[in-house]
Amino acid sequence: MPKRIVDFLSKTHEIPKAEADILMSLVKPMTLFKGEYLNIEDKIPRHGAFVISGILREYYTDAKGIDYIRRFAYENWWMVDLYELLHDKPALCSVQAIEKTELLTFTKEDCNVLMEKCPISTKVLQEISAAEKYSLAKKEKQKRSLTAQENYESLLKLHSGIDKRIPLFHIASYLNIKPESLSRIRKQMSLIK
Structure with missing residues (x-):
C-alpha cells in the first residue's frame, strides 16, 4: 500500500529509489470509519494523509453550528494543510470520513525527515500543496460565478x-x-x- 504514494508522486517527477524507500517507511496506514475524524477544527493536526480509498470531507462550523464544506478528498488525493502541520497551528477545518476510508498518514516529524533526506519528494509535495491551494481558490471562484x-x-x-x-x-x-x-x-x- 505505501507504494501507492510513490506511484502518485512519480507522475510528475522520477523519485529516486533511496527516496522512495524512505518515503514508504515513513507513511503509516490508517483506517477511518464513517464519521471518524482525521483532524478537528481548532485542534493542532497530528497527521496529513493520502487517500487510498474512501472519501474525506474538510469543513468548518460557524457560530450557529452550520457546517460549510470546503472540499472533498477522494482516492489518490491529499488531505493536508502543510502550514498547520509543520508549524503546530490549530486546524482551520475539521476532516471527517464520509465512508470507510483507507489512508497513508504522515506526521510533522515524518515531513521533517522527508525535507532533510528526500529533496525531490519534498519538491513534489510542495508543488502539490501549492497546486491544491490554487485549485481550492479556483473552485471557490467557480462556485460563486x-x-x-x-x-x-x-x-x-x-x-x-x-x-x-x-x-x-x-x-x-x-x-x-x-x-x-x-x-x-x-x-x-x-x-x-
Missing part, C-alpha cells in the same frame, strides 16, 4: 457517481445551497434526461 445547477453538474462530471457515495446534504453544503434546493435541481435534471 456559476449557478448551483452548473456547479452540481461540474461536480458530477469530475467525479462520476459521487452522488451515490456522498450524502446529498453534504453535497448541498459544498455547493452552498440548502438540501431542498439540491433536490429541486436533481428533479429538474432528471426531467431533462
Whole structure:
C-alpha cells in the first residue's frame, strides 16, 4: 500500500529509489470509519494523509453550528494543510470520513525527515500543496460565478457517481445551497434526461 504514494508522486517527477524507500517507511496506514475524524477544527493536526480509498470531507462550523464544506478528498488525493502541520497551528477545518476510508498518514516529524533526506519528494509535495491551494481558490471562484445547477453538474462530471457515495446534504453544503434546493435541481435534471 505505501507504494501507492510513490506511484502518485512519480507522475510528475522520477523519485529516486533511496527516496522512495524512505518515503514508504515513513507513511503509516490508517483506517477511518464513517464519521471518524482525521483532524478537528481548532485542534493542532497530528497527521496529513493520502487517500487510498474512501472519501474525506474538510469543513468548518460557524457560530450557529452550520457546517460549510470546503472540499472533498477522494482516492489518490491529499488531505493536508502543510502550514498547520509543520508549524503546530490549530486546524482551520475539521476532516471527517464520509465512508470507510483507507489512508497513508504522515506526521510533522515524518515531513521533517522527508525535507532533510528526500529533496525531490519534498519538491513534489510542495508543488502539490501549492497546486491544491490554487485549485481550492479556483473552485471557490467557480462556485460563486456559476449557478448551483452548473456547479452540481461540474461536480458530477469530475467525479462520476459521487452522488451515490456522498450524502446529498453534504453535497448541498459544498455547493452552498440548502438540501431542498439540491433536490429541486436533481428533479429538474432528471426531467431533462
